[in-house]
Amino acid sequence: MENEAVYTRLELLQVAETVARDKGIDREEVLEAMEQAIQRAGRSKYGHEHDIRAAIDRESGSIKLARYLEVAEEIEDEVTQVDLETARKRKSDAELGEFLIEPLPPIDFGRIAAQTAKQVIVQKVREAERKRQYEEFKDREGEIVNGLVKRVEFGNVIVDLGRAEALLRRDECIPREHFSNGDRVRAHIVAVREEPRGPQIFLSRSHPHFMASLFAQEVPEIYDGIIEIKAVARDPGSRAKIAVISSDSSIDPVGACVGMRGSRVQAVVGELQGEKIDIIQWSPDPATFIVNALAPAEVAKVVLDEEAHRIEVAVPDDQLSLAIGRRGQNVRLASQLTGWDIDILTEAEESERRTEEFRSLSQMFIDSLDVDEVIAHLLVTEGFSTVEEVAFVPTGDLVEIEGFDESVAVELQERGRVFLAEKDAEHSRLRQELGVSDDVAGIEGLTPACLVALGENGVKTLDDLGDLASDELLEVVPEGVLSVEKANEIIMAARAHWFEGEDVPTPDGGAEDEGTQPRIPEDAAAGAESVPKEPSV
Numbered sequence: 421m422e423n424e425a426v427y428t429r430l431e432l433l434q435v436a437e438t439v440a441r442d443k444g445i446d447r448e449e450v451l452e453a454m455e456q457a458i459q460r461a462g463r464s465k466y467g468h469e470h471d472i473r474a475a476i477d478r479e480s481g482s483i484k485l486a487r488y489l490e491v492a493e494e495i496e497d498e499v500t501q502v503d504l505e506t507a508r509k510r511k512s513d514a515e516l517g518e519f520l521i522e523p524l525p526p527i528d529f530g531r532i533a534a535q536t537a538k539q540v541i542v543q544k545v546r547e548a549e550r551k552r553q554y555e556e557f558k559d560r561e562g563e564i565v566n567g568l569v570k571r572v573e574f575g576n577v578i579v580d581l582g583r584a585e586a587l588l589r590r591d592e593c594i595p596r597e598h599f600s601n602g603d604r605v606r607a608h609i610v611a612v613r614e615e616p617r618g619p620q621i622f623l624s625r626s627h628p629h630f631m632a633s634l635f636a637q638e639v640p641e642i643y644d645g646i647i648e649i650k651a652v653a654r655d656p657g658s659r660a661k662i663a664v665i666s667s668d669s670s671i672d673p674v675g676a677c678v679g680m681r682g683s684r685v686q687a688v689v690g691e692l693q694g695e696k697i698d699i700i701q702w703s704p705d706p707a708t709f710i711v712n713a714l715a716p717a718e719v720a721k722v723v724l725d726e727e728a729h730r731i732e733v734a735v736p737d738d739q740l741s742l743a744i745g746r747r748g749q750n751v752r753l754a755s756q757l758t759g760w761d762i763d764i765l766t767e768a769e770e771s772e773r774r775t776e777e778f779r780s781l782s783q784m785f786i787d788s789l790d791v792d793e794v795i796a797h798l799l800v801t802e803g804f805s806t807v808e809e810v811a812f813v814p815t816g817d818l819v820e821i822e823g824f825d826e827s828v829a830v831e832l833q834e835r836g837r838v839f840l841a842e843k844d845a846e847h848s849r850l851r852q853e854l855g856v857s858d859d860v861a862g863i864e865g866l867t868p869a870c871l872v873a874l875g876e877n878g879v880k881t882l883d884d885l886g887d888l889a890s891d892e893l894l895e896v897v898p899e900g901v902l903s904v905e906k907a908n909e910i911i912m913a914a915r916a917h918w919f920e921g922e923d924v925p926t927p928d929g930g931a932e933d934e935g936t937q938p939r940i941p942e943d944a945a946a947g948a949e950s951v952p953k954e955p956s957v
Contacts, residue, residue, distance in 0.1 A: 485526065557612045569602060661698045685697055863914060870897040
């Protein structure tokens with residue numbers, strides 16, 4: 421009988437070893453799970469209110485079960501605590517805070533207790549396995565992994581990675597590709613997250629980094645860092661563009677990625693289900709890079725607007741459809757690759773637009789400065805587009821224009837300032853007719869044109885202006901006049917009178933005197949939408 425008990429104990433340790441080895445987790449975690457299972461079974465037998473603990477000897481496999489009683493000064497739970505006097509009757513040197521340990525006889529596991537213990541062990545082992553999976557894969561985001569399709573659920577593919585399972589969602593697959601159980605899958609780890617049901621590993625085959633990683637595997641120069649992938653844009657399953665640059669001037673980055681007779685790029689194309697790939701030379705010059713990105717279309721002219729991050733591209737008439745691509749695919753991918761908004765025009769359309777802009781700007785200068793067409797054309801040709809630029813630019817800039825001398829420059833500036841003054845006077849008259857108060861007009865940053873626009877939209881008092889949010893104010897005033905920060909400052913200035921007369925603490929801890937400009941509370945300064953309007957008395 422004794423030999424049978426020893427055999428059972430040793431078998432317990434062997435089971436722990438086997439489970440730990442099969443699941444790839446620590447043996448100690450398996451034994452701790454067994455101890456918790458035995459504890460639960462013990463509490464089921466002796467009462468769940470008791471503090472019963474189990475310990476498995478790591479050498480012999482013997483199980484020790486005991487009830488723990490805490491020696492406490494004040495008894496809050498008579499089942500798990502005992503006072504010092506009673507404790508010293510059982511143990512003469514007992515002290516407050518320590519535990520009295522009462523050994524319990526071994527448990528004869530019944531069917532219910534054994535089933536409960538098994539459930540606990542399985543749950544704890546599964547938790548330990550998930551923790552190990554998360555620790556193993558959390559730093560592997562961005563890597564390419566190979567796995568086998570375990571099952572397909574509603575288009576989502578469960579992939580067996582060997583020591584973990586991963587999810588390849590339907591929207592992360594390449595369109596029109598299908599998987600069956602047992603198929604080999606190569607994918608990019610896009611995220612590893614801890615979720616309530618355990619860590620989840622998410623894969624992708626449509627992510628731009630997947631294609632970049634495939635090129636890194638096929639092109640040794642990319643792996644070695646000689647060639648760098650600067651940007652990738654994909655329309656999964658259809659077409660892609662990849663921008664590369666070489667740190668070694670003797671190596672052609674595009675040729676290296678294409679490979680001998682296209683061998684390298686074809687290996688990537690084969691993995692991506694025939695996706696067409698344009699390999700493009702990257703350039704630090706935006707215009708050159710955008711021209712390269714629009715390949716295979718030829719570009720005749722580009723005009724950059726750096727503030728709006730927009731570029732106009734003029735192409736020959738016969739290249740328009742090629743530059744735009746089927747359903748706008750080529751220009752869309754070029755825009756994603758470069759980060760610029762791209763407008764495609766034919767040379768005829770671009771010429772017509774420029775002619776119309778030149779004509780309208782020239783006419784504006786003729787009307788506002790009372791000059792002839794020659795002078796107006798010269799101003800537009802030199803890049804002037806507003807009367808303000810002419811009126812307030814340094815005189816020397818105007819003198820540099822061919823055919824202008826100092827007297828002409830001074831006269832033009834004088835006419836420009838007179839025109840602007842008359843324009844402001846007209847705006848001031850309109851503002852008064854519209855009923856916009858002088859208090860609103862006195863707020864710094866609001867131009868006469870802005871005040872007229874406010875009046876036309878029913879914003880006439882400080883309360884009306886204070887009720888606006890910053891985005892509402894920007895919609896009312898002429899475009900480009902105010903920034904978001906300036907709009908917030910104007911709105912807060914309009915709200916300042918709401919707080920007059922309040923004893924608002926000053927930074928030194930005192931209170932501001934009446935009649936001084938009160939400090940606006942922090943919650944009012946936090947944003948235009950966060951301060952409600954106080955009712956008028």
